Amino acid sequence: MTPPVQRRRWPGIPARAIPALILAATFVILMSLAISTARNISRGEALAVAAAEATVTRSAIVAQSLLDRHLLQVEGQLAGLSDWLQHGFISAADPGRASLALQQLASHSYTHRNLMLTDAQGEVWASAVTGGVGHSLPISRGVLEAAAREGSASLHGPLRNADSGLTMLLLLRRVGQDAAGRPILAAAEIPTALLTAVLAPMVTPPELRVRLENRDGLILAAGAGQTHLIGQVLPRSPASGLRLVRLERRTDRLGPGEVFATARPTMLQGLFAVAELPEAAALAGWPQLRLSILTGSGIAALLLVALAAALFFAVWNGQRAATEREGANTRLLAAIESLPDGFAFWDPEDRLVICNSRYRDFHDPMREILVPGLRFEELAKAWIADGTFNLPEIAPEQRLAHVLDTHRSPGGQRERQLRDGRWLRIAQRRMPGSGMVVILTEITALKQAMTELAEARDTADRATRAKANLLAHVSHELRTPLASLLRLADALQREAGLPPPQRHQAGLVGATARHLLALANEVLDLAAMEAQSLTLHPSVAQPADIFREAIAMVQPLAEARQVRIAFTEEALPPHIEVDATRLRQMVLNLLSNAVKFTPDGSEVRLLARAEADRLRFEVSDQGSGVPEAERPQLFRDFTRLASSQQEGTGLGLSITARLAHLMGGEIGCTDAQPGPGACFWMEMPIRRAAPPAPEQEAIPTRSPGHRLRLLAVDDAPSNLSVLRALLAQHDLDLETVNEGPAALEAVEIAAREGRPFDVVLMDVMMPGMDGKETTRRLRAMPGTIGRMPVIAVTASAFPDDLAETRAAGMDGHVIKPVDRALLLRALADAVARPTAGGPGAQVALETLRPMLLAELDLRLTQLELALRDGTTLIPTVHALAGTVGHLGAPRQVTRTRRVLQALREADPDGPKLARALLDELRFSFPDASPRAAAS
Structure with missing residues (x-):
């Protein structure tokens, strides 16, 4: 009996309060999770803004440094020209020498393209670039005058160089005066592409914008990807819109949205290094991070809710599950108790766990000891002492060991008879690690039924043997007179000088005798078919002769009713391999039926034709035909038409149909065409054959000269x-x-x-x-x-x-x-066969040896074919044993009989033994071939 399931309690907490406690704890945890998520989001956004500001500030500082260094190098070269003018290395009086000096100075610098010296009106009188003299600087006069007054450098542009087509910035500086006291200006052309290259390191992130602007918002140079902005004037110049050096979050001057921006003044007055980073780019990773935080928090919340729900329902269903288990345990015990068979369960140590009342009924003398905890060995000793089971086949001192060994087996069934005559079937199955289940079923009625069935089987066997004996006696009584009639007719046909009409009549007598013999065999054929023991014996025959012989056999019946039999053959092969007796029997059955059921004075038509490898013949009469509803019943045993007035056994068509199927063919019935009547047809596969060699009768003799x-x-x-x-x-x-x-x-x-x-x-x-x-x-x-x-x-x-x-x-x-x-x-x-008759037996054997060798070759060929299809091995080896025995080879005969026994016993190695036998006989009788036999 399984103990009741105890409902668990949480220590110190009432069971009804547990669900509420679970809900409250879940709510507190969810609120904590929400607050933590909000704080993480806020902190994450602040970190993203700080990172963006740091990036913009750092980029502006780096850009300011790079631009100052580049412009300082150019401005330094311009300042150096002032010393050259003061010391007379160059002068306005010698422009050519000045241009040569400028060329040499420009060739050692990569910070500008051209160096020029101009007067206050911007006329170039010396240039580092060939052909640059004589041109005017594309700068307004006011700018030139301001540059001539001031001593510091100034950057102007962007300007497009007409000769090179490049966009330039022009750096101006007063470097001295000529002999007349007029100011001399030095100018350096700086391609904007050089400044773009200087700002090239500012590419991270790609959305970062780094530019050189003046105080009016004019873009003088820009980093990669922004060169198209050079020359544009942006609203809200850096000098007015930004507090210098400090980073601000402001409206984007290039489009909608906001940017993080800062501007740092360069060494040249009025020029600023500006760095901007769009807010969308600066915080591009933040939405994904925020989504990840929200997703993680959501998943955690869902898991928490799911866990709380699972725990809630687990607690809520706990008591109900315990109640259901208790009910299921009660129902299981009730089901075991109500079983019609005895049931017992033994634990792995062979102690009784439970058994029902039916099991106790089978052990009525031991009922009191059948309690949980009883060891099986104690029950077995009580069995043997009380004699509950009859075990006469086992010695008394071995019965206990036998019962214990049987009980410890993994499983199985056995039958035992009780002392009161009842029979039990004991079924047991050992479950791995769980014990043994034993079921006792009373089979007394089944045993009695089996005994009655065995008696009925024996009675049926005796009846079958009696039937076989009766058929054997009937066969003997019919065959004996028919044998005399048939052989006397054959002897009469061979009588010399017999007139042809009488010879023909003797042939008809012989044919009729054979037909009568076939009719006598009809019942035997049916019995053989029922026993599946009827076999075909194909041989080479002429199909046309078979049909004509059948017509001749039925001709007397047809003449008695004035019925004409018309035979038509179409493309029949001269010779085929077929069981001529069975084919003739089928044709004769169909012709006999047609003659019986056709009106007197009418005609029966027999049509036989061959197409490819199939033979089809049709027998048509002019009778009343066969109703379509009755056609499926025609080919069953002992079946006759309801309207038939003719006598018969109802076996002819049944045997014909069985023979047709045995030959691999089909048979059926249709309406005759033309006219009324029925048409029975049969179609079967055929194998064309060559004409057989003329047979010579063997003349037995024991030795030459011995009668x-x-x-x-x-x-x-x-x-x-x-x-x-x-x-x-x-x-x-x-x-x-x-x-x-x-x-x-x-x-x-x-x-x-x-x-x-x-x-x-x-x-x-x-x-x-x-x-x-x-x-x-x-x-x-x-x-x-x-x-x-x-x-x-x-x-x-x-x-x-x-x-x-x-x-x-x-x-x-x-x-x-x-x-x-x-x-x-x-x-x-x-x-x-060797006997004690003297040396004449060996002489006779040698006389018959060529014929026997030819037969052995035929048998070996048949064995090869049988090994391929595996269906006729037994009869083939049986026939081979007789042929080998006639050749006087006792060792091979013994080997052949052993192979035959293995095949009959369904030995799996039987085909292999047959193959080895074939090879051995080919080796032992090398002259067993048609050529050897003929020689």
Whole structure:
């Protein structure tokens, strides 16, 4: 039982006051955060203004210093000319010498472009620049007169030099007087570009403006990016609008807004170094910083609110969650208690935590000890002492260890029977680090149902075996007379001198007998299809002959009803590879149905054509047709039309459809065209083939000059007559008996007389002592008699029946109706098997070796194909084992049988073993090829 969840309290604080306390604390913190944010914003803005003011002040001081130094250098050179005039180094009387001196002086200075000497009217009489003499200074007379009166330098401009096209500032200074006492003025041309270069360091920040202005607001020089302002007069000159040296925040003279500005006087009277920084540029980083401060404060406030809300709801939901957990725990315990199965939970130390009443019911004698804390080992000891579970398969001294080991396993299921006969399924699962869950389910009813199901299965198996035996007996009883009829018809056809009409009639008898045999096999075919054991046996055949044979078989029925059968073939290949028996069976089924359901005196049309690699044939009648609603039911087992008056089993179309699908084809029904009636069509893939080589019947012999002696055992005289007819053309001795005891007696007499039989042809199903019992007694005879080859001649083709013949000691089998070629082949295989009959067996083996090598090459080729698709490996290896055995290679036979066993047991290495077997047989029989066999 889980203990109730205790609601937590904050020490010294009532639970109801906690939410209010959280809200109050949140409010106080938010107010503190707001005040702190406001102070930070105010302080940040003040710092930004102070930084801007410092930048402007520093820039003005630097600009003043740079301009003073530059102008002082120029003014110094002009002052030096006064000494030259006083000492006579230059004079107005010799302008050329004066110009040369000025050139030499200007060539060593980069602070100006040209030095000139003029009279009081501004006429240049000496110049450092070639061609500069004779011009007048572009300055008003009043300016010249003021410069002539004053002894200090003055800066004028800006002026545009007509020769160079440069904008100049002109620095004037009185430097002396001529012989006549007239004043001499010295002038220096200073390109404004030089002053712009001087102010170039003032580029940080880019919006900083540094200029040289006079007291009237005329811009004489400006820093980079402001040269277009040179020559403009700005309102509110620095001398009137600014308190010199001090920085002020004032309206921008170049546009809207405010600037931080200061002006510092230069060494030349009336000139000022002005520095301005727009407020927007000075405080450009401040809005972003202010936004960051506000964002950070907002996020902090949101986090604080979220934390407070989370804490508030956590506290508010605490009691409710505790209540819900207590309710969930109660419901869980109630659910466990109401389970129809027994439930128990053991902790990692195998102590009982909880169990329900159902679990206690299964341990009724130990109910009192099933309390939390009980160790599983104690419960197990109580089980064993009380005998709660039946454990007869385990020794008493090992039962406790067995129960404990089973309980400690990670999980699984097991079944145990209680002492009172009830059955339990014990399911357990160990959870990592959490213990073990055990569930007990009563399965007594399930056990009883399984027992009844097993009995029903056994009953069904017995019924299936009885059905198989019945079909085997029916097959035998039908095949035996048909075998006689079929073989006697074949013998009659081969009778020399038989007139053609009678030969044709004998052929029809044989064809009809084969058809009757096929009809007898129809039910067996259906059973094989249901068991998925029906296989196709393709061979080279002529499709046109197959269709004509089917027509010939149904022709008597058609003639009886005066129905004409019209056959049309279109582009049929001469030879195809197909199971001719099954194709003929399908055509015959469709033709028989058409003849039955067409009116007397009408016509049935058979159309067969081949297109590419597909064969299609259609059978059309002139009957009433098949309603479209009934067509889907036509191809089901035991289905007949509701309006049909014809007799039948309803299996013909079903078997035809199954065969069509087995061959990879399709079948269907449509309306006949033209006219009334139904048209049944079938389409299937085909493989074109070359004409087969003419077959030669194998003539069995044990050694050259030795007549093969055979003993045929069959209770039906007709079957013995058939065997005589089949073997009459071959040089061998055939003796016959009609029962098992007579066969054993004939074998003993022949052995005593020194003329033993080489092979026994044994009928399987005979009255009294059947063929299997006769073979067992034959195998019990001493010496070479017990090893005499025995071939089963049986009408049963069921695998179980053939296996029983092998188990009885028979070496092979031939299915009735007996085929001559198969019989001769079976005899050849029998005499080729090594026996104690002397050296003649080896001679016969060498005689048959070329044929066997050719067959081995065929089997190996089939194995290669089977290894590619992987679907026919087992039957291919099975057939290969027989061929290798005929070649007298015991080691390879053993290897082949091992591979076959691996394939039947679904061994994953089976295909690899088959590939290795293929390589070994190719190496062991290098002459196993068509060319070698032919030679």
